[in-house]
Amino acid sequence: MRERIIQVSTELIKKFGLRGFTLDDITSELSMSKKTLYKYFPSKNDLISEIVQRAADVEKQRVLQEIERCSTWFDKLNAILSVYSYPAIPFRVLNELQRFFPSEQERIKEIRCFREQMAMSVLEEGIARGDIRNDLDPAIMLLTLTKTVLSPMEDEFLSSNDITINQLLEQMKKLLFYGILNR
Template sequence: MDTKEKILQTAEELFMRYGTRSVTMDDIAKELGMSKKTIYQFFKDKDAIVQLIMSRVFEEERQQLYKIEAESADPIEAVLKIAEVTGERIRNINPIVLYDLQKYHSQVWDEYNSFCEQDARASVVRNLKRGIEQGLYRSNLDPEVMATLHLVCMDAIFDQNITDSISHKKYDLGDLSTMVIEHFLRGIVTLEGFQLLEQYQQRKTHTTQP
């Protein structure tokens, strides 16, 4: 791994753990065991590091959505796979990261909103249409409306007021994201879809048992 990639990898780990605002260039240099001068040879400032890291993150998530869609046997399996990877990803991110992006990195925040609206939302719409066509989701659903409602619910888990109100339950954000996705899925399936969902859930239970 070259020096630039080491800087990006270390900075990403620090940003996701502590947020972008509280991590300084000094912190990154100290973690890497190198001088700030070396970092500035590759990046003009911290914002440039944040922009490149987040652009990569959005692209990785975009490609992952396409990969899951292409490799899943049906829309329900796709949703369950997305729930799994989303939950794991969120567990490794401090919620303050999104707040910092919104307040201190406007260009990155715009890119995040664009990803949510164009890529994540489009993926949900495609899944809903496919599920309706296969008789796994209810035929009276409006994919566009349901996709919007679902993403609003997903955004809500990062709302401090909401998470504080259920923090005594000791759920992490990854657990909450899985709950939201599974609740959404159970609300849209037909009887056939419900039976298939139960099969997937039972299979997962059996494979995770010691």
């Protein structure tokens, strides 16, 4: 039943956002009493915390799986910059999470730090192989990547420009790796 509650809650979050779904929505959807729901999750915040933790765990696992499949530093970096699963927390919900559930930001920060550590290791590998310019500080490269590709995207930007998160990430990677000039 716990898994079913999380599954239904995840769908409601995707549909209505973190603040838009209610425990009544869950009990109605699952035809259960609030008393039964409270056995598994004493509060809405506890339920959200569980969903965020699971999303963080899935995200880390997916990045590691994708890196495992890669043979070159460039493919690894591409994987780090491309894998966004967030099955329970779409990008548009991250701003809401930050504003109204600040205690959950630590988990989101964990994902970002994990990705940054992985990316730094891959950048250093590229420098050591001579594929990445060694006159650039890898910390500044990482900062650039973090501030552009690894940061949460604004849903408003995506919808007003009629693009998906994957299209945005691909364009950002092209811009970072190849610049704006024809060569």
